[in-house]
Amino acid sequence: MRNSFVGSPVERREDLRFVRGRGQYVDDLNPDGLLHAVILRSSFAHGRIRSIDASATVKLAGVHAVITARDMPGGPPRIPMRLQPLPEFMPFEQGVIADTKVRYVGEPIAVVVATSVAVGEDALDHIVVDIEPLPAVSDCETSAAGDRLLFEQQGANCAMTFTAECGDADAAFKAAAYVRREKFRTGRHFGLTLEPRGVMAEWDAATGRLTVSGAAKVPFFNRRVLAEQMGLPEDSIAMIENDVGGGFGARGEFYPEDFLIPFAARYTGRPVKWIEDRRENLMAMNHARQAQVEVEIACAHDGTILALRGHAHVDMGAYMRTNGAVAARNIAQFMAGPYRIPNIRVKSSLWMTNKTPVGTYRGPGRFETDFFRERLLDMVAKDLRLDRVELRRRNLIPASHMPYPLPAIAPFPASDEIDSGDYRATLDRCLEEFGWADKAKLAGKLIDGRFHGLAVGCFIEGGAAGPKETARLEINPDGSVAVFIGSSAVGQGVETVFAQIAADALEIPMDRISGVHHGSTAYVSDGYGAYHSRSVVMGGSALLDATKNLHNLIRTAAAKRFGCLPSEIKISEDGIVGPHGSSARFADFAGLTAEGAFLNKKHTYTFGAHAAHVTVDARIGRIEIIDYLAVTDCGRIINPMTVRGQVIGSLVQGLGGALLEDLKYDKDGQLLTGSLADYLLPSASDFPNLRAVVTEMFPSPINPLGAKGAGEGGIISAGGVVANAVANALGAFGVEPRELPLTPQRVWEMVEAGRLAT
């Protein structure tokens, strides 16, 4: 049977439990004897801890323990970086609990373990903490001034500067006919998940085994870290992935609580659960995005881009977290996006500030650079009186230049190249589908009190990070096959997608895939999880390898049984057939299991183009999205329905970052947006007019599936395209947005400034 589940819009298996409210998230777990942890967090952005007195607190009824740094022999362990683990970053890594200093509002100071959350929260008030406040570093400028140090022994607040380079940018600028220099900023927002984070840990003192529920994204890496911190052998820890209420890059990295809760469970000898509340979430989960850049572009008169030069400054927050360097690094390496720019030198400096530390959020460094670069391109088009589309088309990397090398990056060099794609064709598809030719006539027009604006932008999206993924197949007693995979689920539908891939590879109906078991450390020998849009590409490719291995095992076993050669065995949906009418069923080989792996050093690059039509009410600064189209070519499509879901979902997140979401701090480093009433998320009535087209014209040549990562494409262009559409609408006022988000107030201010100038 030749199946074709791959490529079909198969309805998701996981939905059967989700729509009935039968998903099982970490807060749904309730083992016997469960205790609850609550965390005392710093209310100061920067300060020296003089003393912590919890002597009255431990005596309170219902309180089982109060844990502080002093309870950790040898001091609180540090959380190591998972990506770009450079020695220069080590002094900036976060300890699991504050010891001598606090460096952001929300930093854990003490853990109370109590019979209920309410009892624990009451108890927090009884802990006496004496902190000597220090002046806070609340932005990059203050950080760079250097008179307030987060880490005194380092002597400076800059953790690192990355440089991406190709050609000779300085020489190209000297010789260029046209140069433009600009400054841009992106706001601070983050991968808020609707389910807050949570950890539940159970310690079995008799066997020395630890079970941790609530794991997500990278359970195998986190297990290695936890084992080291707790002084336990790795195989005595099981990380369990429950249903996960959203990931977006932020959930599942190793956070302080990922040590504190297991530690509390061992300390008290009881199961301990901690569930983040929303206020904590806004100050504890990795922040992202806040960067400012000074960037220059050099062009020939016909708009051919000759060079790009710039320096970005990234507001890192107080510590280098597990993947904290990724966005800053990407800002340096991906400033050119999908365009062929022969000479590049972009630096990106990482500044420590007294704010919640940053980590990755969907499209890290790409959302930022796309805003910077696409804005700059529209300014160039205006200066040189060129058509905006033509300018882009002229400079896109031509299909004939694939694979195309990315600029070299240092330190932590990683050579990388773009795998495949015809960018001009995809841009044309976007324009046609959008109706650009007609709509462009509305540019700048005032109709019924609203100015109309249009914009188009192009992006690339990296995916499929290596080094490896593992999958295992096992034949069940009833002849069905179970799939075990090292990739993780964060809501993207992996149970369905892997069942599709496995059914096609094994050439059996999908209902004979009994289940897809993912993410937990017990299932495969090693796993790498869900980040960098890698789950499907890496796990799916490993699954193909496991299928081959399972078929070989079946052939060998069947040959032995039938007394023939393995090559004489035929495997089909109906069973296993040997020579001379001998046959067997899958069930006869129950228990056979085969692992497979896929190793990969290269990345896949999905490409796309977005077009937007907005209106702006200049009197109140209100922006409305009239039409928005995202076209993405993401290689081989496994499930068109879920890919489209990824594009639209990430697009709305991108529009949130472009227009609404903003984590605000005051000069003292106090977070001003501590609830969902202050931190604005997109709602159902905000963006009704969005369209997504997903194509599969250019399968990836670097993995057997031909698939590319596709989880981030919707978000990357959103900021740049919307800002360009607003500039286009408000051209009469000379409005040129240089900062996101485009809140009504900011838009109104730009309009007013324009009115005054004219």
Added chain:
Amino acid sequence: MPLSFEVNGKQVTVEVEPRMTLVDCLRHKLRLTGTHVGCEHGVCGACTILLDGEAVRACLILAVQAEGCKIVTIEGLSNDEALTPLQASFRRHHAVQCGFCTPGMITTAHALLSEEPDCDADRVREVLSGNICRCTGYISIVEAVLDARSAYRPPESQP
């Protein structure tokens, strides 16, 4: 203090502290974990339940306020045999990704469609704007709700 109400057709009596919210009571006392908690301050809608037929936020109500009321949760809107037309529509339209907002969405949509089976897209968006979904971007959720309208119309008005 003791508290009695009806949940999903069953009369229950539980012992609660006066300060316990209704959502905590449902989730942790009665183990009805299909109702979720996303903010505890009335913004996200993940905790939406039906209280005497109306969609309300169970994080903003104290359990004791529900004395004598009739409560329906997502568990009460589901059965083992098959998906309801609304649930099937959510699945068909891929209106579910991580599933965390889903019970609240379905409960809110059920209340809306029960009252207004002929509502239009704008009305659906208006009502659902009190429920946050961080994954789907809402387009598919609105489509799913609109597509389920016919199941809520009285049989004689169906073609």
